[in-house]
Amino acid sequence: MTHFSNPRLRYHLKRILPFGIIWLVLSWFILFIESMATGYENQRPETDITVTWSIFLFASLTVFLVGIAMGAVEVLWLGKLFKHKAFWQKTLYKMGFYLLFMLVINLVTFPIAASIELQSPIMDTQVWHKFSNYIVSPTFLSTMVSLAFSIFVSLLYSGISEHLGHNVLLNFFSGxxxxxxxxxxxxxxxxxxxxxxxxxxxxxxxxxxxxxxxxxxxxxxxxxxxxxxxxxxxxxxxxxxxxxxxxxxxxxxxxxxxxxxxxxxxxxxxxxxxxxxxxxxxxxxxxxxxxxxxxxxxxxxxxxxxxxxxxxxxxxxxxxxxxxxxxxxxxxxxxxxxxxxxxxxxxxxxxxxxxxxxxxxxxxxxx
Known part of the structure; x- marks a missing residue:
């Protein structure tokens, strides 16, 4: 007989991976819209990170891993915890949990991104000055709204996948x-x-x-x-x-x-x-x-x-x-x-x- 862990692991990975892809695609889309709106220039350098290739690669990897982390939590734990709740109830509870989770991620990753942009050590005063400006700026609110949107889309995918079946949903998308x-x-x-x-x-x-x-x-x-x-x-x-x-x-x-x-x-x-x-x-x-x-x-x-x-x-x-x-x-x-x-x-x-x-x-x- 085949070993139990391998097919089960493969099954979970097939369900978790789309979360990372959803987050990555949405982040690129949001970045593209914001860049077009600002003429591809950083109009608030005191609070916003200037997008360079290094920043873009770091942000893409971070967003993908955050999506994977959310998918793992959803598939392996939180989805089961609220599976008997009504759709609007479990969506509301999960949104609250994931927003807190994403707030922590946001506050951790911004100083790293600022350090890469400024080419300074992460403990440099310039980095933390920019961070203090960021958390009281409209950019911070805009980022949290974008994260909330990504969370909602991910939960919508999770709910549809749960009811239709993962393979059926992928077959619909792939045509x-x-x-x-x-x-x-x-x-x-x-x-x-x-x-x-x-x-x-x-x-x-x-x-x-x-x-x-x-x-x-x-x-x-x-x-x-x-x-x-x-x-x-x-x-x-x-x-x-x-x-x-x-x-x-x-x-x-x-x-x-x-x-x-x-x-x-x-x-x-x-x-x-x-x-x-x-x-x-x-x-x-x-x-x-x-x-x-x-x-x-x-x-x-x-x-x-x-x-x-x-x-x-x-x-x-x-x-x-x-x-x-x-x-x-x-x-x-x-x-x-x-x-x-x-x-x-x-x-x-x-x-x-x-x-x-x-x-x-x-x-x-x-x-």
């Missing part, structure tokens, strides 16, 4: 699926056992909390084995991989076993909190899909193809076979079978809507 493309993908349809009776037993409010904890518990394993959540449909999750990613190191299979193990570790919590521990069944299949943006009132990345219908029907056969996982022969032939897994044939089955039967298998872990 990858503006025109439909054909792809080979692995799909896993995962359905919770006895969900109807659970919903009736727990009531809709507790059942919602139960589902939220259930999904949260599965997310680490999905990240670990490079899966993407395509859809949440009630208590069902559709997970997908690009073909190479899903087959590499048997990611799609290991993801299934890792999710089961994760739920087993948390079973005591579920039983104490809700009186029952969740379990699930999964069907896996692979094939070609057409991928593109679809929707008039609401855009989303959409997969269409026979492979989705077949995977859904394979998943429904899990109950008939009394198996937690059933895999198509198409996927079994493509995957490099590890030594600790053996595939047991379940025979050929006719699926609704298909003229040709499909061979199905049940993977068994060998102790």
């Amino acid at each position: 990858k699926y503006h025109h439909p493309e054909e792809e080979s993908r692995v799909f896993m349809f995962l359905d919770m056992k006895s969900s109807t009776s659970l919903a009736e037993k727990l009531g809709h409010q507790n059942y919602f909390k139960f589902l939220r904890d259930y999904y949260n518990q599965l997310s680490g394993s999905i990240i670990q084995y490079h899966g993407e959540v395509y859809q949440y449909i009630g208590d069902e999750i559709v997970i997908t991989w690009e073909q190479q990613e899903g087959l590499q190191n048997q990611n799609c299979l290991h993801c299934f076993y890792a999710m089961k193990q994760s739920l087993q570790k948390k079973s005591t919590y579920f039983e104490e909190t809700y009186g029952v521990a969740p379990s699930f069944r999964a069907g896996l299949h692979m094939g070609k899909v057409t991928t593109g943006e679809i929707g008039a009132l609401k855009k989303e990345i959409f997969f269409t193809g026979d492979v989705l219908n077949v995977t859904a029907r394979i998943q429904k056969l899990c109950k008939q076979f009394d198996r937690d996982i059933v895999v198509s022969d198409v996927l079994r032939q493509k995957i490099a079978v590890p030594e600790h897994i053996n595939f047991v044939s379940l025979g050929d089955m006719e699926l609704e809507g298909r003229s040709a039967p499909i061979a199905l298998f049940f993977p068994v872990q060998i102790p």
Whole structure:
């Protein structure tokens, strides 16, 4: 199995890096507008830093690192702290926190920039005289307004990314699926056992909390084995991989076993909190899909193809076979079978809507 930290680290880096890019692009844009407005001259040398190439490179690096720092705080801590708050509430709380953080950064970096501009040691009286003028000047207020704008844009990106999904948002920005493309993908349809009776037993409010904890518990394993959540449909999750990613190191299979193990570790919590521990069944299949943006009132990345219908029907056969996982022969032939897994044939089955039967298998872990 692949080591847990590497995919998780890569996942976090992919979410944090855009913050640095957003801050860098916004800072260049603001600098360009201000430079145009002043005729590319420093009209307040007693308070403003004259932009030279040295200052520009220092400022760009600082702004990028500040954006990265904000992204790390947002992704790893603050975003989770306020995740159950309304959008306007968590935006207000976060704005206050980040403004204080940026105030400190501003007060620390200005003397360094002044030292570079004046070519004097940072403890030189000229540097601190300019700093004292700066903090009571309109330039200081303008800088804080610019920082507040950058914070707001970053939080807006964070909120949209959280709701749409990071990969979906990047695909929208890059225009990858503006025109439909054909792809080979692995799909896993995962359905919770006895969900109807659970919903009736727990009531809709507790059942919602139960589902939220259930999904949260599965997310680490999905990240670990490079899966993407395509859809949440009630208590069902559709997970997908690009073909190479899903087959590499048997990611799609290991993801299934890792999710089961994760739920087993948390079973005591579920039983104490809700009186029952969740379990699930999964069907896996692979094939070609057409991928593109679809929707008039609401855009989303959409997969269409026979492979989705077949995977859904394979998943429904899990109950008939009394198996937690059933895999198509198409996927079994493509995957490099590890030594600790053996595939047991379940025979050929006719699926609704298909003229040709499909061979199905049940993977068994060998102790």
